[in-house]
Amino acid sequence: MIEIFRNPNYNFIGNRRWAYLLSGLITLIAMVSLATQGLRYDIDFTGGTLVQVRFEKTPTVGDIRRALGRIGMGESIIQEFGSTSEFIIRAPLTSASSEELTKKVEKALAEEASLGKAEIRRVEFVGPQVGKELQWQAIYAVFFGLVGILLYIALRFDLKGGVAAVVAVFHDVLVCLGALSLMHREFSLPVLAALLTIIGYSVNDTIVAYDRLRENRGKTSARGRPFADQMNDAVNQTLSRTVLTALTVFFSTAILLFFGGKTLEDFAFVLFVGVITGTYSTTYVAAALVVDWTLYVEGRLVARKKRVAKAGEARKIT
Numbered sequence: 662m663i664e665i666f667r668n669p670n671y672n673f674i675g676n677r678r679w680a681y682l683l684s685g686l687i688t689l690i691a692m693v694s695l696a697t698q699g700l701r702y703d704i705d706f707t708g709g710t711l712v713q714v715r716f717e718k719t720p721t722v723g724d725i726r727r728a729l730g731r732i733g734m735g736e737s738i739i740q741e742f743g744s745t746s747e748f749i750i751r752a753p754l755t756s757a758s759s760e761e762l763t764k765k766v767e768k769a770l771a772e773e774a775s776l777g778k779a780e781i782r783r784v785e786f787v788g789p790q791v792g793k794e795l796q797w798q799a800i801y802a803v804f805f806g807l808v809g810i811l812l813y814i815a816l817r818f819d820l821k822g823g824v825a826a827v828v829a830v831f832h833d834v835l836v837c838l839g840a841l842s843l844m845h846r847e848f849s850l851p852v853l854a855a856l857l858t859i860i861g862y863s864v865n866d867t868i869v870a871y872d873r874l875r876e877n878r879g880k881t882s883a884r885g886r887p888f889a890d891q892m893n894d895a896v897n898q899t900l901s902r903t904v905l906t907a908l909t910v911f912f913s914t915a916i917l918l919f920f921g922g923k924t925l926e927d928f929a930f931v932l933f934v935g936v937i938t939g940t941y942s943t944t945y946v947a948a949a950l951v952v953d954w955t956l957y958v959e960g961r962l963v964a965r966k967k968r969v970a971k972a973g974e975a976r977k978i979t
Contacts, residue, residue: 669897669900669901670897671893671897671900672893673893673896673897673944673945673948674889674890674892674893674896674944674948674949674952675889675893677945677949677952677953680941680944680945680946680949681945681949683945684832684942684945684946687836687839688832688835688836688839690839690843691835691836691838691839691840691842691843692835692839694839694842694843695838695839695842698842698843698845699842700838700841700842700848701841701845701846701847701848702796702847702848702849703738703751703753703847703848703849703850704738704751704752704753704787705787705795705849705850706793706795706796706799706848706849707753708786708787709751709752709753709786709787710751710752710762710784710785710786710787711749711750711751711752711783711784711785711786711787712749712750712751712752712762712763712766712781712783712784713742713747713748713749713750713781713782713783713784714747714748714749714750714766714770714779714780714781714782715746715747715779715780715782716746716747716748716770716776716777716778716779716780717746717776717777717778717779718746718775718776718777719745719746720746720748720775720776720777722739722748722922722923722924724773724775724776725739725748725750725770725773725776726739726923727773728769728770728772728773728776729750729766729769729770731769731772732765732766732768732769734750734752734753734765734766734769736753737750737751737752737753738750738751738849738923738924739751739923739924740924747782750766752766762784763781763784766781767779767781795850799853802853802857803834803856803857803860806857806860807827807830807831807860810823810826810827810830810860810864811823811824811826811827814826814864814867814868814871817868818871818875821950821951821954821955822867822871822947822951824950824954825867825946825947825948825950825951825954826864826867826868826871826947828946828947828950829863829867829942829943829946829947829950830860830863830864830942832938832942832946833859833860833863833935833938833939833942834856834859834860836934836938837855837856837859837931837934837935837938838856840930840931840934841927841930841931844930846926846927846930847927848927849927849928851925851927851928852927852928852931854928855928855929855931855932855935856931856935858932858935859931859932859935859936859938859939862910862935862936862939863935863938863939863942863943866903866906866939866940866943867942867943867947867948869899869902869903870892870895870896870899870943870944870947870948871895871951873895873898873899874891874892874895877891877894877895877898878891888952888955888956889952889956892948892951892952895948896943896944896948903940903943907936907937907939907940910932910936911933911936911937914929914932914933914936915929915933917929917932918930918933
């Protein structure tokens with residue numbers, strides 16, 4: 662395995678209190694933005710009109726967007742469909758009927774000389790009721806994903822690890838949604854797919870750290886060492902793997918974000934933010950919470966033993 666760190670010994674877990682403050686601040690900003698600005702949903706969730714167009718020439722997305730901008734539809738989602746001369750235009754919900762919208766689109770495209778002749782091949786209306794059902798399905802997808810993660814990690818490791826991993830994933834999803842809200846980007850089906858990808862990425866990273874912790878605890882050299890030190894060792898030992906994986910995903914999503922075009926921009930943005938927060942939350946949310954939970958339980962057990970010992974001594978004296 663490629664290693665970019667030789668025997669690292671960084672005190673990640675020792676700095677977890679500062680990380681809690683940072684996480685709390687970022688989460689608070691995300692929640693405030695979601696409460697005040699909310700999310701911008703695309704037509705899959707709010708309803709709208711889908712127009713399939715075939716052009717005589719091979720246009721660029723920029724040419725089509727410029728033409729649609731004249732009728733206030735410059736923010737529509739434009740995608741190639743099957744060939745370089747055929748496109749799907751996904752326009753947001755308006756008060757105009759499908760027929761009126763089709764005529765406006767046809768006229769706007771005809772006025773753009775660089776596009777050539779445009780043929781409207783299909784028009785479909787997506788009602789707001791369908792959009793509301795998709796919103797609930799998105800919520801169900803994330804919810805059942807979190808439940809599955811909790812059960813899997815609880816069975817494979819322990820309940821503490823399962824709860825901490827779910828909290829870390831919830832943290833990642835909330836930060837990504839807050840970033841979407843702050844940057845006024847649209848929540849679409851590709852964005853939902855990106856969120857589910859981030860959930861899987863974050864959990865995978867967490868499981869690698871947990872697995873190394875369990876492996877280390879089985880060694881005789883780990884016996885008697887504080888649990889926080891054992892967790893810190895596990896994070897350091899998997900650091901090269903974590904950084905290499907994170908950088909690979911980070912650079913790939915950065916290329917999609919800056920060079921992938923308007924269609925992939927929101928999808929790539931969520932992955933871009935998610936890979937950063939997912940890598941961070943593995944150590945400073947999931948691992949840190951397990952450490953504090955374990956220390957709390959151990960502290961309670963020690964205090965209980967002391968109370969029992971004192972009670973025994975008191976009975977002997979009496």
